Amino acid sequence: MTLWSIATPIGAAPDEPAHLIKAASVARGEFIGERGSFGHIVDVPQYVSFTHAQTCFAFDSREEADCAEPAPEPSDAIVPGSTTAGLYNPLYYALVGWPSLLLDDSSGIYGMRIASALLVSGFLALAVGLVCTWRRRLLPLIGLAVAATPMVLFLGGTVNPNALEITATLAAFAGMLTIIRERERPLAPLAGVVLAGAAVAANMRGLSVLWLVVAILAPLVLASGHQIVELLRRRPIQVAIAGSALAVLAAAIWLFSTNSLGAAVNDPLTETIAPGVGAPWYYGAWWTFQATLEHLQSAVGIFGWLDAPAPLFVFAVWIALAGGLLLLGALLLRGRHLVFAFLLVASTVALPPLVQAAYISGGGLIWQGRYILPVFVCAALGVATVLSDVLRPTPGVTVRATILVVSLWSVAQVHAFATAIRRYAVGLDASWADLVTAAEWVPPGGLLLSLGGMVVVSAALVAGAVVAVRRFSRA
Numbered sequence: 001m002t003l004w005s006i007a008t009p010i011g012a013a014p015d016e017p018a019h020l021i022k023a024a025s026v027a028r029g030e031f032i033g034e035r036g037s038f039g040h041i042v043d044v045p046q047y048v049s050f051t052h053a054q055t056c057f058a059f060d061s062r063e064e065a066d067c068a069e070p071a072p073e074p075s076d077a078i079v080p081g082s083t084t085a086g087l088y089n090p091l092y093y094a095l096v097g098w099p100s101l102l103l104d105d106s107s108g109i110y111g112m113r114i115a116s117a118l119l120v121s122g123f124l125a126l127a128v129g130l131v132c133t134w135r136r137r138l139l140p141l142i143g144l145a146v147a148a149t150p151m152v153l154f155l156g157g158t159v160n161p162n163a164l165e166i167t168a169t170l171a172a173f174a175g176m177l178t179i180i181r182e183r184e185r186p187l188a189p190l191a192g193v194v195l196a197g198a199a200v201a202a203n204m205r206g207l208s209v210l211w212l213v214v215a216i217l218a219p220l221v222l223a224s225g226h227q228i229v230e231l232l233r234r235r236p237i238q239v240a241i242a243g244s245a246l247a248v249l250a251a252a253i254w255l256f257s258t259n260s261l262g263a264a265v266n267d268p269l270t271e272t273i274a275p276g277v278g279a280p281w282y283y284g285a286w287w288t289f290q291a292t293l294e295h296l297q298s299a300v301g302i303f304g305w306l307d308a309p310a311p312l313f314v315f316a317v318w319i320a321l322a323g324g325l326l327l328l329g330a331l332l333l334r335g336r337h338l339v340f341a342f343l344l345v346a347s348t349v350a351l352p353p354l355v356q357a358a359y360i361s362g363g364g365l366i367w368q369g370r371y372i373l374p375v376f377v378c379a380a381l382g383v384a385t386v387l388s389d390v391l392r393p394t395p396g397v398t399v400r401a402t403i404l405v406v407s408l409w410s411v412a413q414v415h416a417f418a419t420a421i422r423r424y425a426v427g428l429d430a431s432w433a434d435l436v437t438a439a440e441w442v443p444p445g446g447l448l449l450s451l452g453g454m455v456v457v458s459a460a461l462v463a464g465a466v467v468a469v470r471r472f473s474r475a
Contacts (some may be wrong), residue, residue, distance in 0.1 A: 001117035003457070004157025007417065007443040007450040009065035009424050010054050010109050012304050013158030014370075017051040019093070020159050021083040023112055024048045026090045027097030032258070033086050040086025046072050047106050049081030057424065058305040064440040065424040074105040087260035089251060091203040092161040095119060110444070112159050120156035123167035123200070124148070126193055127174040127381070134182060136388040138402060138469065143384025145409045146321045147377035150301040150310055150416035151370060162370055165204035165211070169374040170381065172197030173215040177385055179231065180223045191236035198240075199247035201374070206261035207355065209248055211374035214347045216244070218382065221340040262362075274364030284360030285353040288367050292349055298369025299376055301416050306368070308423040310416040317412040321405065325383045328391070337386040344379035348372055399469050406465040410458035417454045421447070 011017050018039065025033060025042035033042035054068040085093075096119070099111025131140045147170065155163035175193035178185060194216070201212050220228060231237050255261055276284065288295070300318045301310030329341045356367045393401065422432065425439040425447070435447070443450045 001121050001153055001156035002114055003450055003453050004154050004417070005110060005113035005117050006157075006445065007421055008113075008154070008158060008303075009057070009068065009441065009443075010071075010106060011051045011068070012055075012057070012065065012424060013155070013160055014305055014368075015084065016158055016160065017055065018083045018085045019161070020048050020051050020109060020112060021081040022085040022088060022090075023093040023097030023159055024100040024108075025081070025083070025097075026093035027101055031090045033083070036082055039082045039084035041080050041082055042086065043078050044081040045100055045104065045108065046075050046077045046079045047104070047108065048100060049079050051109065052082070055305070057307075059307050061307045061423055061428040064427055066441040071106040076104050087258045088161065088205070089203045089254050089260070091200070092116075092164055095164075096159060109159075113157060116159055116163065117157050120163045120167050123164070123171040123197060124156075126171040126197070127167070130171075130174045130178045130190075130193065131381070133185070134178070138398060139388035139391060140381060140385045142321070142402070142405050143325065143381040145405060146318070146325065146384070147380040148409075149299060149318060149373075150314060150413055151299055151303070152373060152377070153413065154301070154303050154420070155370065155373075161204040162373070165201055165208050166373045166377055168197045168201035168204070169208070169211050169215050170197075170377045172201060172212065173219065173378040174381065176216060176219040177222075177382070179237075180219050180227070181385070183227075187234055187236040191240035195240040195243045198244040202244070202247045202251040203254070206255060207371070208374070209251055210351070210355075211372075212248070214344070214351075214375055215378050218340060218343050218347075218378070221343060222336055222386070274366050276360050276365035277362065279360050279365075281357040281360060284365065285357035287360075287365060288353040288356040289349075291367075292352070295352060295367065295369035295372065296376075299373050300369075302369070303416075303420045304423070308420050308428065310412075311419050314412045314416045314419075317408050321409070322380065325380065325387065328387055329383045332390045333386060337389065341379075341383045341386055344375070344382045348375050348379050351375065402469040403462075403466055406462050410462050414454050414458050418451055421450060 021042060021044050024044040025031075028043065030042045033040035035041075050069075050072055054071070056067040056069075057063040057065050096112050096116040099115055100108045102108070103111055128141070128144055131137055131144060134140060152163070152166055155166070172194050175190050175197060179187065179190050179194070198212055198216065201215075202209050223231075232241075276287070297309075297315060298306070301314055302308065303310070326345065329338075329345075333341055352367055352372050355371075356365065359366060419428075421443065422428065422430070422435045425441050426434045430438075439447065
């Protein structure tokens with residue numbers, strides 16, 4: 001994710017200038033600011049406020065990032081900045097905005113990105129670490145690979161609460177699965193992971209609590225009534241429930257006191273520019289449902305301001321991996337396992353139309369595929385987890401299948417990353433040769449650092465996976 005932080009031009013992530021300004025203002029104790037003509041006005045460093053002027057390439061895949069005006073000279077000047085994220089929950093911004101207190105030029109933006117990437121990676125690492133302790137771990141690890149789409153890594157390298165919402169929800173879900181399925185594990189650390197994931201995820205965005213409810217309650221389908229009652233009697237579980245409830249309460253208090261979720265719908269002072277305002281609820285539901293595949297494509301990899309799609313090869317890899325899990329699940333799962341998988345997949349497909357139906361009349365058509373990623377990642381891990389109970393391949397098949405999946409996943413990640421760089425360096429209509437010989441924009445440190453770094457990291461991941469799976473198969 002840190003490589004994405006470096007390789008993405010400033011302002012090239014969705015709504016990033018608004019999130020950067022919000023983060024810098026929260027770090028200085030200003031949580032909302034004054035109402036302006038477009039969002040809220042807060043006081044931030046000059047280089048942070050200036051990021052709005054550095055998005056000249058947004059929405060045009062042929063425009064290189066070198067069109068952006070140079071950032072101001074290093075200065076400790078504090079100036080007004082406008083942010084449409086003024087009403088958003090301040091927790092994420094407090095966690096990532098602090099580098100702007102230490103740095104007085106654009107390096108502060110990269111500092112905020114890296115701070116966010118470390119947090120996002122930390123919760124993803126928690127989920128991976130938990131799965132690695134399971135008795136049947138290989139298929140669930142493949143599920144985590146499906147969950148970690150290029151879009152997840154891209155968002156994780158930028159300043160956007162959507163990224164931390166995704167991995168914190170995933171960590172809470174992995175903790176719940178571990179509690180339910182690995183009954184011999186000590187409860188206290190597992191309950192701690194669930195509490196940490198739930199507390200952070202609930203306070204990220206307006207709909208985060210909805211995704212968290214799915215992540216926390218769905219694993220209970222795999223437990224018997226007796227097991228649930230026994231768990232509720234345990235002190236670590238009680239503490240986790242109480243702590244999560246307090247976190248959700250804090251999120252609800254902020255949400256309703258600021259009207260952050262409904263401002264675009266029922267606030268007469270908020271200008272709504274999205275299409276579809278005034279349309280009936282059923283139009284919003286149908287529009288979103290019929291665009292499900294497009295939204296899932298966006299969840300895999302449409303970077304920038306929806307102007308930098310990943311290559312077709314990347315989408316083909318995710319269709320094969322995610323489609324394979326769905327097909328095997330439909331054919332092999334029964335009973336509780338099937339209900340659990342169906343609940344997760346149905347939530348991924350059905351919740352977006354329901355949310356858009358409730359929003360369209362006052363707020364218009366606003367749905368993007370990345371919004372459902374907190375549920376998608378849980379569905380990928382969940383389906384793979386219950387499949388591991390019914391699929392028992394031979395060691396040879398296990399080794400070959402794992403190496404194939406990890407190799408395809410790594411190549412797809414590198415290809416998506418390189419394509420995003422090409423889009424900003426020479427435009428998507430230019431050739432790969434132009435990227436090397438005629439780049440108009442290059443990331444800090446040059447192309448070799450970013451592209452070479454991604455290749456090295458991916459190769460190391462493949463090598464590590466090969467060694468690990470061979471050791472596991474021998475055991």
